[in-house]
Amino acid sequence: MEQKLHQGIAAAVAAMALHLAVGGVLAAPPGDSAKQEVVIPDAQTGSLYPLLRATASRSTFDLSFLQSRFQDVEAWKREARPKVLSLLHYDPPRCDPRAEVVERVDCGAYVREKLYFYTTPDIRVPAYLLLPKGEPKRRPAIVALHDHGAFFVWGKEKVIATPNEHPALTEFKRTSYSGRSYGDELAKRGYVVIAIDMFYWGERRMLLAQDPPAWRDRDTMTVEDVAAMNRRCSAQTSLVATGLFEAGVTWAGVMFLDDIRTVDFLLTRPEVDPERIGCCGLSVGGFRAAHLAGLDPRIKAAVVVGWMSTYGSMLQNKLTSIGFMKVVPGLYRHMDLPDVVSMLAPGALMVIHGTQDGLFPADGVREAFDKIAAVYQKAGVPERFQGVTYEGPHEFNAQMQEKAFAWLDRWLKP
Numbered sequence: 001m002e003q004k005l006h007q008g009i010a011a012a013v014a015a016m017a018l019h020l021a022v023g024g025v026l027a028a029p030p031g032d033s034a035k036q037e038v039v040i041p042d043a044q045t046g047s048l049y050p051l052l053r054a055t056a057s058r059s060t061f062d063l064s065f066l067q068s069r070f071q072d073v074e075a076w077k078r079e080a081r082p083k084v085l086s087l088l089h090y091d092p093p094r095c096d097p098r099a100e101v102v103e104r105v106d107c108g109a110y111v112r113e114k115l116y117f118y119t120t121p122d123i124r125v126p127a128y129l130l131l132p133k134g135e136p137k138r139r140p141a142i143v144a145l146h147d148h149g150a151f152f153v154w155g156k157e158k159v160i161a162t163p164n165e166h167p168a169l170t171e172f173k174r175t176s177y178s179g180r181s182y183g184d185e186l187a188k189r190g191y192v193v194i195a196i197d198m199f200y201w202g203e204r205r206m207l208l209a210q211d212p213p214a215w216r217d218r219d220t221m222t223v224e225d226v227a228a229m230n231r232r233c234s235a236q237t238s239l240v241a242t243g244l245f246e247a248g249v250t251w252a253g254v255m256f257l258d259d260i261r262t263v264d265f266l267l268t269r270p271e272v273d274p275e276r277i278g279c280c281g282l283s284v285g286g287f288r289a290a291h292l293a294g295l296d297p298r299i300k301a302a303v304v305v306g307w308m309s310t311y312g313s314m315l316q317n318k319l320t321s322i323g324f325m326k327v328v329p330g331l332y333r334h335m336d337l338p339d340v341v342s343m344l345a346p347g348a349l350m351v352i353h354g355t356q357d358g359l360f361p362a363d364g365v366r367e368a369f370d371k372i373a374a375v376y377q378k379a380g381v382p383e384r385f386q387g388v389t390y391e392g393p394h395e396f397n398a399q400m401q402e403k404a405f406a407w408l409d410r411w412l413k414p
Contacts, residue, residue, distance in 0.1 A: 099117040110187040114128055126202065154172075159181055161181035191412075237324055263299070280302065283394065312336070313363055352404065
């Protein structure tokens with residue numbers, strides 16, 4: 001009798017294990033007591049991946065413009081934008097920027113202003129503003145959004161040239177931007193250009209009491225100091241993200257709202273034409289550009305470089321490309337990243353991707369390009385989206401920059 005009971009229990013356990021198998025993965029019961037072979041998926045989350053896949057598969061994308069209930073693009077955006085903004089869990093009060101210009105330098109074809117302005121009553125951001133010379137008139141403007149690059153000591157200086165550039169920064173620009181400061185290149189073409197330090201970068205980097213004193217002054221840091229501080233900042237992003245989450249906000253929300261409030265500041269400048277504002281960025285700068293373009297109706301043209309994929313395709317082996325700071329909790333239930341950036345329509349959008357960029361799955365990039373194209377087709381402006389691929393790595397090289405500049409010229413210059 002006892003032997004039959006044990007056999008029955010064993011059979012029940014085996015049946016339970018088979019019932020828990022998801023997508024070819026056999027999940028053993030608690031304690032791993034069942035003598036069953038466990039097949040671990042080839043995924044960054046291993047045996048936990050089936051839960052992620054099953055959950056993502058239930059996403060309805062009810063706020064995608066490709067749903068049949070949406071026919072008018074403006075009506076769609078009026079419903080979708082507030083939802084995305086609510087998921088950021090960050091809605092600080094608007095405030096007077098109270099800009100303070102602390103430096104003004106003649107750079108030949110343009111003037112560079114170093115300034116600080118408030119994006120919220122609590123946050124004062126450092127920025128560079130480039131103002132082309134020539135006859136006084138309102139000009140097109142570009143919000144130049146710097147990247148992540150695991151390089152935290154500088155932010156806005158990655159896209160804006162400054163004197164006596166640190167060797168570590170020069171080397172970073174060489175590998176990521178063909179050695180160019182693309183904000184300056186745009187200023188030479190007649191654009192007003194603004195670049196801020198993103199939260200956790202540049203003058204907003206995290207300083208700790210126990211840091212070496214040399215880390216306080218970037219001008220005197222050695223190359224080794226820069227590398228060490230970058231490593232420390234990389235290692236503690238999860239800690240900072242946890243602090244933000246516990247405070248009730250998201251890292252993405254802080255990034256995106258700072259960028260939106262940067263547009264607010266631009267509109268206070270008499271040099272800027274409010275009807276001709278665009279944005280551009282590489283990597284996390286591209287991620288920021290995608291959301292600024294989708295969430296702010298004042299953006300009329302955008303270039304997203306090195307940051308576009310469907311999220312579902314990244315769940316298996318590209319989660320490290322997303323990271324804490326780029327999560328918008330709950331978004332994938334309603335929209336995918338290509339849906340968000342497509343809220344720029346009918347504004348002009350170029351997305352550039354390097355085929356050797358290992359941060360994103362090739363099928364996810366193709367799916368994103370196809371979805372954006374379908375949205376623009378349905379919106380009646382297919383010519384205002386262009387997906388571009390280059391044989392190259394994760395970078396915004398000189399050739400890509402010239403392609404991007406020509407696109408911005410086409411849509412932002414009369």
